[in-house]
Each structure stands twice: as C-alpha cells, then as structure tokens.
Amino acid sequence: MRKSKVEAAAPANRPQTKKAQVLEMLNGGAVxxxxxxxxxxxxxxxxxxxxxxxxxxxxxxxxxxxxxxxxYSVTVLKRAKAKPLAFGKGAVVSVAVSTPTATD
Incomplete structure (x- = not known):
C-alpha cells in the first residue's frame, strides 16, 4: 500500500540540521x-x-x-537572488517562420 504525500512527509519532531542550529545561534547574538x-x-x-x-x-x-x-552574528538576511532561466527556456526571440534564402 502506498503512502500519501502527507504520510510520507518528514516527521515534525525531526532534529534540526547543524546549519540550521548555527543560523539560530547567530541570530541570537554574537557567538x-x-x-x-x-x-x-x-x-x-x-x-x-x-x-x-x-x-x-x-x-x-x-x-x-x-x-x-x-x-560572529547575522547582521541582515539577504534576499534570495533570482535564478536565471535555463538555456532555451527563455522568451522567444522571433516568432516569424524562417524562410530559406538563395544561398541555402
């Protein structure tokens, strides 16, 4: 029997990562x-x-x-940078159909 997404989610009592603990310590003041x-x-x-x-x-x-x-302490939380679009997934440069030229 497959678990639903709610049941498969991580339990709420899961311990924090060390990175999260360090961030919490740095937010609390100079350490x-x-x-x-x-x-x-x-x-x-x-x-x-x-x-x-x-x-x-x-x-x-x-x-x-x-x-x-x-x-050390956290002075300001920076905003997340916008990620660039992957190659070929951006806006279309030209919607006109290309036509062959005499040199093709």
Missing part, C-alpha cells in the same frame, strides 16, 4: 567559533565551514573582536 564547536560537538574547522554555509545561504554575517576572540 564565537569555539562556542559553536562545543555546542554542536564538532571541530572548530567544521564550525567555520558551517558559518560559511550559512553565509552562502543568504545571511550577511558580521564579526567583531571581543575578549581576544572573533564573535
């Missing part, structure tokens, strides 16, 4: 890489990567040096 790494039980390099993922996802990340450690 250091060490704090992110400790909370998520990951390396500092992985924490830097997740900050980069959040930044590539559209959030403007700002940082300030405080107590000898860089502390």
């Amino acid at each position: 250091s890489v060490v704090e992110i790494a400790e909370k998520l039980s990951i390396s500092k390099q992985a924490a830097y990567s997740l900050i980069g993922d959040v930044k590539r996802g559209g959030a403007a990340i700002g940082g300030v040096m405080k107590d000898g450690a860089m502390r």
Whole structure:
C-alpha cells in the first residue's frame, strides 16, 4: 500500500540540521567559533565551514573582536537572488517562420 504525500512527509519532531542550529545561534547574538564547536560537538574547522554555509545561504554575517576572540552574528538576511532561466527556456526571440534564402 502506498503512502500519501502527507504520510510520507518528514516527521515534525525531526532534529534540526547543524546549519540550521548555527543560523539560530547567530541570530541570537554574537557567538564565537569555539562556542559553536562545543555546542554542536564538532571541530572548530567544521564550525567555520558551517558559518560559511550559512553565509552562502543568504545571511550577511558580521564579526567583531571581543575578549581576544572573533564573535560572529547575522547582521541582515539577504534576499534570495533570482535564478536565471535555463538555456532555451527563455522568451522567444522571433516568432516569424524562417524562410530559406538563395544561398541555402
């Protein structure tokens, strides 16, 4: 028996991704890489990567040096960029039927 789309959807109690957790931490205020790494039980390099993922996802990340450690936070959420149309799927350039010329 096939499941309906509603039943096949992910359960609501599914844990957040680490990227979503980092975004939540950055929205909450200035946080250091060490704090992110400790909370998520990951390396500092992985924490830097997740900050980069959040930044590539559209959030403007700002940082300030405080107590000898860089502390990052979300300054402004950027709007998503409009994706260009795939080749050949744009507006038609000419609707006129082409006719062969004498050189064809």
